[in-house]
Amino acid sequence: IKKLIGIPHEASLLIDDIQDNSTMRRGQPAAYLIYGKSEVINIANLKYFEAGRLALELPDFSSCDVDKCEPSRIFNDWMIKLHQGQGLDIYWRDHFVCPTIDQ
Numbered sequence: 001i002k003k004l005i006g007i008p009h010e011a012s013l014l015i016d017d018i019q020d021n022s023t024m025r026r027g028q029p030a031a032y033l034i035y036g037k038s039e040v041i042n043i044a045n046l047k048y049f050e051a052g053r054l055a056l057e058l059p060d061f062s063s064c065d066v067d068k069c070e071p072s073r074i075f076n077d078w079m080i081k082l083h084q085g086q087g088l089d090i091y092w093r094d095h096f097v098c099p100t101i102d103q
Contacts, residue, residue, distance in 0.1 A: 004054045004075065011047035012082060014040050019090060048079065 016022070017030040018037055024030060032040040055075035092099050 001058075004051055004058070004071075007047050007051040007054070008079060008082065011044040011051075012086070014044040014047075016086065019086070020093075051075070052079075 013025060014031055017025055018032050018040060022030050023033065035043075052072070052075060055072040058071035060070050088099070091097070
């Protein structure tokens with residue numbers, strides 16, 4: 001589970017640095033400045049799929065509703081929310097809109 005959470009988190013930081021034009025991450029130059037945007041986008045996407053494969057390998061939880069407890073479904077829903085949130089962040093930044101508490 002720790003890897004399943006950590007891998008996409010690290011990948012999202014790689015993408016986030018490109019989208020935000022960040023020059024530093026954790027005191028080091030952003031990866032895309034060293035390896036290039038195309039290479040970093042590709043490796044981040046690869047990491048998303050590797051994490052998805054890990055989710056498929058986890059056992060289902062038979063003691064609860066399959067629609068809500070299937071690990072691959074949970075992972076997929078989480079990844080959708082991650083990308084929706086990043087999309088909102090980009091929108092708010094690019095349109096100079098401050099989100100409300102509900103957003």
